Amino acid sequence: MTGTLSDRLADYSAxxxxxxxxxVALVPGPNFTRVVHHPFMSxxxxxxxxxxxDGRAAAIVPNLELQSWELVGFDGPVFxxxxxxxxxxxxxxxxxxxxxxxxAVEGQVMRVFIHHAMTAARAGVQIxxxxxxxxxxxxxxxxxxxxxxxxxxxxxxxxxxRTLETIQMGHTEKQIEQALVLNLFAxxxxxxxxxxIVAAAENSARPHAEARDVPIKSGDALLFDFGARWGGxxxxxxxxxxxxxxxxxxxxxxxxxxxxxxxxxxxARGGITAHEIDDAVTSVLEASPFAEYIRTKTGxxxxxxxHEAPYIMRGNHMTLPAGTVFTNExxxxxxxxxxxxxxxxxxxTDAGSTSLTTFPTELRVLEC
Numbered sequence: 001m002t003g004t005l006s007d008r009l010a011d012y013s014a015x016x017x018x019x020x021x022x023x024v025a026l027v028p029g030p031n032f033t034r035v036v037h038h039p040f041m042s043x044x045x046x047x048x049x050x051x052x053x054d055g056r057a058a059a060i061v062p063n064l065e066l067q068s069w070e071l072v073g074f075d076g077p078v079f080x081x082x083x084x085x086x087x088x089x090x091x092x093x094x095x096x097x098x099x100x101x102x103x104a105v106e107g108q109v110m111r112v113f114i115h116h117a118m119t120a121a122r123a124g125v126q127i128x129x130x131x132x133x134x135x136x137x138x139x140x141x142x143x144x145x146x147x148x149x150x151x152x153x154x155x156x157x158x159x160x161x162r163t164l165e166t167i168q169m170g171h172t173e174k175q176i177e178q179a180l181v182l183n184l185f186a187x188x189x190x191x192x193x194x195x196x197i198v199a200a201a202e203n204s205a206r207p208h209a210e211a212r213d214v215p216i217k218s219g220d221a222l223l224f225d226f227g228a229r230w231g232g233x234x235x236x237x238x239x240x241x242x243x244x245x246x247x248x249x250x251x252x253x254x255x256x257x258x259x260x261x262x263x264x265x266x267x268a269r270g271g272i273t274a275h276e277i278d279d280a281v282t283s284v285l286e287a288s289p290f291a292e293y294i295r296t297k298t299g300x301x302x303x304x305x306x307h308e309a310p311y312i313m314r315g316n317h318m319t320l321p322a323g324t325v326f327t328n329e330x331x332x333x334x335x336x337x338x339x340x341x342x343x344x345x346x347x348x349t350d351a352g353s354t355s356l357t358t359f360p361t362e363l364r365v366l367e368c
Contacts, residue, residue, distance in 0.1 A: 005035065005036065005037075005072065005073050005074065008034065008035045009035060009051045009057050010051075010055070011051075011137050012024040012026070012035070012051035012134070012137075013051045013052060013053055013054075013055050013057075015051075015104065015130065015133050015134060015137070016051065016052065016053035016104060017053045018133070019104050019128065019130055019133060020102075021053065021100075021102040021103060021104045021126075021128055021130075022052060022053055022098065022099075022100035022101055022102050022103065023050045023051060023052045023053060023098050023100045023102075023103045023104070024050065024051050024103070024104045024105075024130065024134060025048050025049070025050045025103050025104070025105050025110075025118070026048065026049045026050075026051075026105075026106065026134070027042060027046075027047060027048055027049075027105075027106065027109055027110055027111070027114060028040040028041060028042040028047050029042060029106065029109045030135075030138065030303070030304035030305050030308070031106060031109070031134055031135060031137070031138065032049060033232060033304060034137070034138055034304065035049065036049070036072045036074070037072070038068065038071060038072055039232070040065065040068070042109075042111075045062040045064075045065075045083075045087075046060055046062075046081075046087050046090075046091070046113075046114050046117060047059075047060060047061060047062060047065065048060040048094065048114070049074075050094070050098055050100075050103070052098060052100070056076065056097075056098075057074070057076040058076050058077045058078070058079070058094055058097050058098060059074060059076065059077075059078050059079070059094075060078075060079050060080075060081070060087070060090045060091065060094050061078050061079070061080050062080065062081060062082075062083075063080045063081060063082045064082075064083075066078075066080055077093075077097055079091075079093045079094045079097075087117065088117070088120070088121070091117045091118065091120070091121040092121045094121070095118060095121040095122040095125070096121075096122075098122075100122070100125060101124070101125060101126060102125065102126040102127075102128060103118065103125060103126070103127055103128065104128045104129075104130035104133070104134065105127055105128070105129065105130065105134075106130070106131050106134050106135070107129030107130070107131040108131050108135075109131075115127055132309065135308060135309050136309060138303055138304060138308060138309075139301060139303075139308075139309055139310065139321075139323075139324055140321055140322075140323035140324060141303060141323050141324070141325055141347075142323075145233060145303065146323075146325070146347060146356075148230060148231030148232065148233040149233045149234070149235065149302070149303070149325060149345065149356060150356055151188075151230045151231065152189070152193070152227065152228045152229060152230040152231070152233055152234060152235035153227075153228075153235040153237065153345055153356050153357055153358075155184065155187045155188050155189050155228040155230060155235070156184065156187075156189075156226065156227050156228045156235040156237050157237065157357065157358065157359045158183075158187045159180060159183035159184040159186070159187045159189070159228070160180070160183075160224060160226075160237070160239065160359060161359075162183040162186075162187070163176065163179045163180045163183050163224075164241070164366060166179055167179075167216075167222075167243075167366055167368045168368050169215075169216065169217070169218065169243070169244065169368050170215045170216070170217075171215065171216055171368075172211075172212065172213050172214055172215050172216070173198050173199060173200055173203065173211035173212045173213075173214055173216070174198075174211045174212065174213050176198050176211070176216075176222075177196055177198040177211040180196055180198060180224065180226060181196065184196075184226070184228050187228070188228075188230065189228035189229060189230060190228075190229055190230050190231070191228075191229040192226075192227070192228070192229060193226075193227035193228060193229045193234035193235055193236060193306050194226075194227065194234075194236075194306045196211075196224070196225070196226035197209055197210075197211075197223065197224070197225035197226065197238075198211045198222075198223070198224055198226075199211065199222075199223045199339070200214070200216045200220045200221065200222045200223070200243070201214075201216075201217070201220040201221065201337075201338060202335075202336050202337055202338065204220075204221045204222070204223040204240070204333075204338050204339040204340075205333040205334055205335050205336065205337060205338055205339040206333075206339070207295060207296055207331065207333060207339065207341070209223075216243050217243065217244075218243055218244030218245060219242070219243065219244060219245055219246070219247060219250075220242065220243045220244075220338075221240055221241070221242055221243075221250065221338040221339065221340060222240065222241045222242065222243055222366065223238065223239075223240045223241075223339060223340070223341060224237075224238065224239050224240075224241075225237070225238040225341065225343065226238075227306065232304055233303060233304060234302055234303065234304070234305065234306050235302075235345065235357075236302055236306050236327050236343065236345060237343055237344070237345065237357055237359065238329055238331075238341045238342060238343030239342065239343075239359060239361070240254065240257075240339070240340045240341060240342065241364050241365070241366050242254075242363070242364070242365045242366065243365075243366050243368065244365065244366070244367070244368070245365060246363065246365055250338060250340075251363060252289075253290050253293075253332055253334070253338075253340055254340050254363050255363070256284070256285060256288040256290055256332065257285070257330050257331060257332055257340045257341065257342050258342055258361055258362075258363070259284050260281045260282070260284035260285050260330035261281070261328055261329075261330050261342045261343075261344065261361060263280050263281050263283075263284050264277060264280070264281045264298060264299075264328035264330070264344075264346070265328065265344070265346065265353065265355060267280050268320075268326075268328070268346050268348060268352065268353035269348065269349075269351075269352045269353055270320065270321055270322040270348050270349065270350055270352075271319055271320070271321075272319070272320055272348075273316070273317045273318060273319055273320065274310045274311060274312045274313060274316040274317070274318050274320060274326075275313070275314050275315060275316050275317050277298055277299075277312050277320075277326075277328075278297055278298040278299075278312050278313050278314050278316075279314055281298045281328070281330050282294065282297075282298060282314070282330070284330070285330060285332060290332045290334075293332040293333050293334050294332065295331065295333045296329075296331055297311065297312060297313035297314070298312040298313065298328060298329065298330055299311075299312040299326050299327035299328050299329045299343070300312060300326065300327055301324065301325065301326050301327075302325045302326060302327055302345055303325060310324065310326060312326055312327070312328075320348050321348065322348050322349050322350045323347075323348065324347075324348040325345060325346065325347050325348070325356065326345075326346055326348070327343055327344070327345055327346070328343065328344045328345075328346050329341055329342065329343030329344070330342065342361050343357075344356075344357040344361075345357050
């Protein structure tokens with residue numbers, strides 16, 4: 001979030017040089033927004049921004065977006081096009097200006113029809129998937145970005161507590177979800193980071209469950225996985241509670257997940273690898289009587305996207321530098337009965353790590 005537009009474009013020119021390609025091309029999404037500081041939509045209208053290895057830059061902009069594009073302060077050539085005439089001419093001018101034989105793109109974001117439009121405009125151009133290199137520029141958060149994430153997290157935690165205070169026996173998952181959504185916006189969220197998950201009993205054993213018109217009952221696990229978006233950045237928090245009372249075996253399962261989560265906090269530090277974190281956290285679960293109920297890796301990076309690099313999993317030996325934010329979210333999922341997940345958003349620091357989430361993780365039974 002710091003530096004000028006030219007500085008941020010220069011970051012991608014440097015990526016192009018490091019990859020040995022002529023340019024990097026971005027489409028609307030988190031990397032695009034990182035550069036222009038304006039959230040343009042990804043839709044049926046092609047919209048591209050390119051940074052060349054030699055420092056030049058150019059854009060393809062739908063004509064209807066030109067007034068908004070003026071707010072960006074971009075001073076390179078802009079090739080605009082209208083719905084009535086189509087975008088082939090804009091691509092021809094754009095690709096001719098770039099004069100690029102190889103272009104790196106975001107493999108997880110670039111759509112096939114834009115790829116085809118680029119290759120149609122310049123025969124023989126090589127399109128290279130550089131998702132990892134392009135997105136890695138977002139991995140180290142600036143102080144301003146961290147503060148935006150803190151705000152998103154604080155909004156989320158306040159909304160969760162407000163929601164818990166209103167839950168009554170017999171409320172359905174959907175009713176609780178609706179209350180959570182209202183409370184998120186009441187507390188200041190600009191948007192959802194993602195669609196919230198509110199799941200009880202056997203539904204909580206589905207890691208990506210959808211809320212049902214099913215009433216909660218005594219003894220149920222009640223899982224919340226949600227987050228606010230604020231300042232363009234995401235929160236991602238999971239807490240699991242119990243309704244009315246908790247069975248001894250369920251309390252033991254919860255304690256196992258909490259110990260795994262604590263282990264993730266204990267070892268997180270600058271220079272550790274994603275593999276080492278997941279191995280340490282998952283080992284706690286594997287050493288328990290509940291090892292067969294492991295379903296997921298420990299977590300993922302967090303920032304402009306809810307899921308971004310680095311991915312906290314065995315086999316990923318990427319080193320985590322200070323400024324990285326990742327989710328520490330071990331879970332156990334017993335099919336047909338319950339799931340427990342505890343998720344914190346963790347900032348890697350030079351001295352170790354700090355949890356940006358502060359909502360308590362002690363086992364909590366809702367007296368409702």
